[in-house]
C-alpha cells in the first residue's frame with residue numbers, strides 16, 4: 001500500500017481542507033442559528049450559499065469514481081477527502097458528498113435506467129434535491145435484512161406499496177424528493193431468502209405516505225436532516241420505478257454498502273481528529289490544582305492513547321479502501337466489516353475521554369461533544385450493528401482455518 005497521493009488528489013485535498021477551514025467551520029454556528037430560526041425542518045440559506053461556492057471551485061461530487069460525473073478518485077484517494085469532511089458536521093453536504101445521497105447516487109449510476117437517471121440522478125448530482133434510503137422497519141429485527149416485510153405488489157402498470165419504515169435518514173429535509181425503498185416482491189416464503197426483495201424508487205410526494213414521527217437520538221432530532229418513521233398505505237408508483245428488476249434488492253445493497261462504509265469511517269476519523277484537538281486545547285488552557293488539566297492524573301495517557309488508536313483506525317480504513325480498489329469489495333469484505341466495528345468504537349471512546357477532560361461543559365450545549373457522541377454512537381448500529389459485522393469477520397477467520405469433522409474431538413475424549 002503506497003501512501004503518497006497523486007498530484008491531482010493532493011491538490012483536491014488541499015483545496016477541500018482550506019475550504020473547510022475558511023468557509024465551513026466559521027459558518028457552523030450561523031448554520032445552527034438558521035436551522036433554529038427556520039423552525040428546524042428547513043433549508044438554512046447558508047448551506048446553499050456554501051454549496052454554490054464549492055461547486056464553482058470544482059469541489060463537487062468528489063466521491064464518485066466515475067470521472068465524467070465526479071472526481072474519478074479511487075476509494076483510497078477519496079478516503080483522505082472524506083476524513084477532512086468529517087471535521088465538520090455540515091461539510092460533506094457542502095461538497096454534495098453526504099449520506100445517504102452518495103450511496104443513492106451510486107445506485108442510480110450503476111443500476112438506474114436512463115429514465116430514472118434523468119429524473120432523479122441529474123437533480124441529485126446538481127444538489128437540487130436530496131434523497132433517503134428506507135430499509136429498516138419498526139416491526140422486524142432489521143439487522144437481518146431478509147426480515148424486511150414491507151411489500152410492493154404489481155397491479156396493472158403500478159406497484160402498490162404497503163408497510164412501515166423507520167430511521168429513514170434525510171427524510172426530514174424539505175428537499176428530500178425520493179426514497180430508495182427496499183421491500184418484498186416475492187411473497188413465497190420458500191423462495192431463496194436473498195431473491196425475495198427489491199428496491200424501488202418512491203417519490204416523497206406520492207399520496208399514501210405519512211410521517212408518523214421524527215426519531216430522536218439521545219434527544220437530538222438531527223434537523224433538518226432527521227430520521228423519519230414513515231407509513232406507506234397503498235402507495236402507488238409506476239412499474240418503471242423498479243430498480244434493476246424484481247428480486248435484485250440484495251444484489252444492489254451489496255454494491256451500495258462498501259464505499260459508504262469507507263466514507264462513514266473516514267468521516268468518523270476526521271471527527272476524532274477534531275476531538276483530539278479540542279481535548280488538547282482545553283487540557284492546556286484550564287488549570288486545576290495548580291496545573292493544566294492535561295498534566296493531571298492519567299491525562300497524558302488519555303491523550304496518547306487517543307492518538308495511537310485513531311492512527312490505527314485510519315490505517316485499517318485505508319487498508320480496506322486500498323483492498324477495495326485492488327482486489328474488489330468481495331475479497332475486502334472482512335476488512336470492510338472490521339473498520340465498521342473498529343472505527344466508531346474507537347472514536348466513541350475518544351469523544352468520551354474529551355468529554356471527561358472538558359468537565360461539565362463537555363456534556364453541555366456549549367461544546368459539540370455530546371452531539372458528536374450521539375452521532376458516533378449511532379454508527380455502531382446504523383448500517384448494521386457491531387455484532388453483525390463481528391460475525392462476518394469471525395466466519396471469515398473460521399473459514400480460513402476450517403477443520404474436518406474427524407478432527408473435532410468428541411466430548412468423551414476431551415473429558416478423559
Ligand SMILES: Cc1cc2nc3c(=O)[nH]c(=O)nc-3n(C[C@H](O)[C@H](O)[C@H](O)COP(=O)(O)OP(=O)(O)OC[C@H]3O[C@@H](n4cnc5c(N)ncnc54)[C@H](O)[C@@H]3O)c2cc1C
Pocket residue numbers: 100133134135136137140141142143144166167168169170217227378381382383384385387388391
Ligand atoms: C441514527 C440512525 C440512522 C439510521 N439511518 C438509517 C437509514 O437511513 N435507513 C435505514 O434503512 N436504516 C437506518 N438506520 C437503521 C439501522 O440500520 C438499524 O437500526 C440497524 O440495522 C439495526 O436494526 P434494528 O434497529 O432493527 O436492530 P435489531 O435487528 O432489532 O437488533 C438489535 C440488536 O440485536 C443484536 N444482534 C443482532 N444481530 C446479532 C448477531 N448476529 N449477533 C449478536 N447480536 C446481534 C445487536 O446488539 C443489535 O443491536 C439508522 C439507525 C440509526 C440509529
